[in-house]
Amino acid sequence: MSGKTGLLLLTNSKQIGLVLSSIQQKVTKTLYIQLLNALTDNLGGINTNFLTSIPKYSQEIHGIYTQAARHCKNLDVRVLLSGIKYNINKIKTQNPIDIVIFDRIYNRTDIDHFLKGNISTLTNDYKVLTLDDAKECQNENNEETGCTQSQSKIYKHGVLGGTFDRLHVAHKLLLSEMALRTEIKTTVGVTDETMIKSKVLHELIENLDTRIDNVRNFLSDICPELPCDVVAISDQFGPSVVDPTMDMLVVSQETIRGGNKINEVRESKNLPKLHIHPVELMDEPDRDPAEEKKISSSTLRMRLLGTLLKPIQNNTNIPQRPYVIGLTGGIASGKSGLSHWMQELGAHIIDADSIAHGIYKRGKPCYNLLIEKFGESIIGADREIDRAKLGAIVFKDRNQLEKLNNTVWPEMLKDILEIVKNAKEDVVVIDAAILLQAEWHNYCHEVWTTLVPKQEAVRRLVERNHLNEEQALLRINSQPSNESYLAAANVVFCTLWHKEYTRQQVQRAWQLLRERMCDDKLENCRN
Structure with a gap:
């Protein structure tokens, strides 16, 4: 029994780690969680003691997202806030619910009555799962779920800023804290392209519109009753230093100094200071030493390295075997090390630089062609082409360089394709x-x-x-940008960290490549 979108009705947050670990295979995409004594509490009565319960809800939400990071890395987990804050009669979600999960055992009559009266977005063929069905959660689990110290005050206009790349559980915690503690309006500033250049692997950051849409979608899903503006910001302050209606700023513990700076600017403009509400973020489970201690978008981008980022286009103009990988990248980006590891894994490596050195030799077709186009002044005392003399001609004249490339590159390609044709390995890498x-x-x-x-x-x-x-800069600036390489790439690597981390990227890419090739073989067999 499984579904694309699930709703977990949670009556015991201390049990959340065990519950999530048992149902992670039951839901494939989105898991909504409603903090609710599902069948005995009336949804309309949840907010009776809301103000005094804010610290309790903060703690429970923190614990849920902490456990989600451990047990549901591939699920979009969302804790619903509407039933906590407002007098609502029904649970309503943006995505239709395929499977409803109860963390306690109830009789079927009570379950049917609750589903009919309290959930408005069930699919026609929804399924119901209780812990008795799951079998994995028979015993109470008193695992700690995390804690945030907080006061019970609620504010009129909360604000929060960030990059919000690949919206993850730490983002969700910050956004939930803002929504939980705000009464009238919320504002979220999302950094634009001018502010991300210093970020780790900034080339892999989602575009601005996607990040804005993801934040807006999440907030309107967990708490649609609360108005929210999601705006692009091009500096560290955004609207937080100009809007007099704002009275609370949500920050992580690591960015409190930035919050204090915002208040300094507001004070200089005779605006009231914002209450700074710090949130303790979660540690990254199973982290590599190269990765950040706290859950972050940087770590998520690092974990994309070696994975398939762009679909494979079926090129019918080239044979299916051997399977040819084109490995490229800027100068000093670490291609040689990657090639070495791919060779260890079983690939045949074609080094274009070695081909280029041989293409100039006497007896090669390129030898006479180059002399015809650039003159005998490029010949050295040994009657071989003097690459230094040739370089002096072409590197100061773009037209001459283009002439050289148009002469050499086709001849290099002939040699490369001949090697590919005769390779015994089933994977060939053109470096x-x-x-x-x-x-x-x-x-x-x-x-x-x-x-x-x-x-x-x-x-x-x-x-x-x-x-x-x-x-060094002249050489680097004469080649394509990282963004250009990325736009053409199916798989991306980065050699910025320790060698073992790079090796892990290569091993991941190789394993996924083998799986793709195996799938192709099966498909060809079926055809």
Whole structure:
């Protein structure tokens, strides 16, 4: 028994870890949680002692999202607030509910009566699950669910700011705390593209419209009665330093200093200070030493590395075997290390740089072509082409460089395709910085790319190639941007952290590749 969207009616939040671990396979996408003694409490009476109960609800919500991070990493868990704050008669959710889950055993008559009277978004073929059905949750579990110290005051206009990339449980906790403690209106500021450049793997951050829509959707789902403005902000303050109606600012414990700065600016403008409400965020379970201690979007982006980010386009112009991966990326981004690990895993590696060095040799077609186009002045004393002399001609004249590329790249491609054709391995990796510029990706089944921040590439070039910073920047700025590489890539890597973390990315990508290839084989067999 499973469903796309589930509703858990929770009467005992101390049991939440055990409950979530037992039902995570029963729901595939979204799990709503209603804090409610499901069949004995009237929904309209929940808010009788709401103000005095705020600290209790804060603690329970914190505990639920903490346990969700441990047990339901692939589920969109949402704790509903309407039944806590307002006199409502029915639970109403944006997504229709396929499965209703009770954390206690009730008789069927009581269950049917409750479902008919108190839930308005059930699908026609909804299913009901109780702990007795699940079998896994027979015993009480007194696992701690986390705690936040907080007062019972409610405010008129709450505000919160952040990037909100890939909305996760820590975001949901902050947004829920704001909605729980606000009476009239809430405002959420979402950082625009000008503010994300310093973020880890900022190239992988969702676009602004998506992030705004995700925040708005979440808030309107958990508490639709509370008006909310979700706006783009281009600085660290946004509307929080100009709106006189705001009276509460929600921050994490780590960003209290930013909240104090906002109050300093408000004070300088003769605006009343905001009450700063700090929220303790959750630790990341099963974290790698390279990842942040607290749950964060940065860690989620890091965990995308080595996964399939862009669907594979079926290229009927190239044979299905061997399976060809085009590996590219900017200078000093770590392609050689990735190639080495892929070779260890069983791939045949074609190093485009090695091909390029051989393409100039006497006896190769390119040798005479280059002399015809650039003259005999490029020939050295050994009658081989002097790459330094050739470089002096092309790197100061873009037209000459284009002439060189148009001569060399097609000849390199011929050699590369010949190696691909004769490869015995079933996976071939073309390691080429120029893969996209030369349009060799058209001969690949997938494009994999590696990214590092520009400042890291500069540091590596200065250290490895003994260049000064200006020389390093010239080389980096002459190539495509990280965003260009990312736009063409199916799989992305980053070599910014310790080697083992990079190796894990490669192993993850290789395993998923093998699964895709296996699926293709099965599909071909069926056809």
